[in-house]
Amino acid sequence: MKDFGFSPMKNKVLNFDELNHDFHQWIAIQDSSFNLCIACGTCASTCSAGSYTHFSFRELCKDIRWGNAEKAMKESEKCMLCGKCSIACPRNINTRNIIKMVRKAAKTSPL
């Protein structure tokens, strides 16, 4: 890596070439609307669970993309399926279906 005279913290480094994309790909096949996310955070701002905990759909998308399947599965359990995010989403992402798919993956480990 080029020496800039400073470097990112080791635990914050994310190498996209080494990430495990299996989970992301599986989710994207289950619901193609997943890839529409622009991480605007509308879902997070309206989230019912989000006003009590750090859970948000935006974070969940990030974890799925970064291959943090385990974290995504653990976090997704906080969702109440109330449906506010799916109505608020400007990209028309089927958020509840994606959360259900993450939960299903946690229960059945399809990969």
Place this chain on the structure above:
Amino acid sequence: MRYHPFVLPFSFGLAFLLIYTSIIWIRWINRLSENDKQLLRKNLFSFNTLAAIREVFMESLMHRKIFRKNVFLGFMHMSLAFGWFMLILIGNLESRTYTAGRINPPYFPIFFKFFRHDLAPLKKLEAYFGFWMDFFLLIVLLGLSLAFIKRAHSKVLGIKRTTKHIIIDKIALTSLWFIFPLRLLAEGFSAALYKTGNFLTSFMGDEILSGIASPTLYLQAWWAYSIALGIFFITLPFSRYMHIPTEILLIFLRRYGVKEKEQHSSFTKIEINACSRCGICIDACPITALPESSETQSAYFLREMRYDKPTNNQNESCLLCMRCEEACPVGIEITRIRENERKEYQLFASESYNYLTSPKNAAKGKVAFFAGCMGHLTPGVIKATLALFKAANVNYTFIDEEGSICCGRPLMQNGQTDAGISLRQINKDLILNSGAEILVSSCPICTREFIEHYVLGIPVFHHSQYILELAMSKKLSFRNNSTKIVYHDPCELSRGLNIIEEPRQLLRLAGELIHSPENSGKQQSLCCGGSLGNTNLSANQRKSIAENTLSGILSDKADIVATACPLCKKSLACSNKNIEILDIAQIMLEALIAPKFIPENTVESTKMESNLTYSPEINSIISE
């Protein structure tokens, strides 16, 4: 002669049918829960049995509910069921009379005109029997011709789409269609050769068959008739026609108080087999209107339940709008079966929501107002409802103002019982902590969950009911500014809770209520497509359902579409139709005559919810 080998296909088929059906009946009844069996024993010798017999006659034979939908469709079903039943009944009476009460083999009445050509022993009754047998045969044949027309031009019979059948259904259907023309042919030959016919059969024999009638053809026709009957009886238990014996059992059990449980039971099996795939639910289903072809509709869903397992798509694309259940002439508890089918995976554990700390002590009040998640997405509805409460001096408390906790219904509708129940407990504490005597919610989804599944011990009202109550007790008065309003019934409110008249009564105080073909049928209103019971449909599909619904209820004259559900409001607003969609509370607030003040200028209705402006007096109430 009392026997001929051609009766064998019929006799074998009938024997198979009777043995198979009785084994299945015994198995189903045996596997009912102990509670249900007790209900059965307790009610067997009661008026319920008489009521059940009456219902079997009215529904299984006369098909009253289908008659109400469309006369031709009703006649088609009635002619085949009741007409055939009368043929069997009169045929048996005729042969018993003929043999002076002697018991005959089961095939004897069916093939009576083959075995007996000299009808003299019937004496005077010969003409009566002959006439009525021919009359009901004619009725059945008329029904059959309607069935032919239905396959080609179903719209004549009031349905847009007919069911796509699987192979076993097609075999059974074809043999059924052959039975009655073959009977006419066989009896026609009998009439031509032996002069046994009445008005229909002798016409057939004398005018049409007289030229070609010969003993060989005559025997072949009777063989064909018997074979058609045999094939139908053997395919019956494996095809859609299993509904014939099953519906009778279902009606009796239902009259005895047996219901669908929290999970599948033996009764579910009976309900699934009672579905005749008549296809009435296909037109009723909002999914049918989508351009993509799908087999989500209940006829297909129940078929898959019966033979195999419903696909994920069939299971999860359903909106749970209950429209098919409303339309179903058999009265199958489809929504319950669908909800139970979704319970296979418990994706969320009950500990999932431990982060929800026990609710803070909410402000006390006599009336607790619960906006719910969807309410929080439509602040205009909350604002309007609370403004009305303030105007009526209601001592209320807004219990989920700080942040909503879901009522649990979306989880329950998706089969997540463990998680749903834990949310119920949290909300119950929240409600009871407020010390309220009445709970009011502006969301029909929450209201239904509170009424049906929370044991609160206080009355629960939907806000349309409560505002009507305030208007009736003169706490609120409204000015009718003759706005033309068309009302959209939310599924949960109309079919779920049977709250249909209250919102309409309330809207009549504010404007002129317009009827459109789609919403005059009361409980048949269309779904807005937003239903939380569904996670599978894409946003585009939801939108096209919303547009369909809106074009169904809209007439050119309407100025405003009113609804009583924040979710319906959101979903309908997504469509491209240029019309204002308002919640009932917002409309009532616009029409409100502020207490101690009658405004001179009429309040102009505005386009967007966020820009809603009320008269200064009402604004002062809101900001108080």
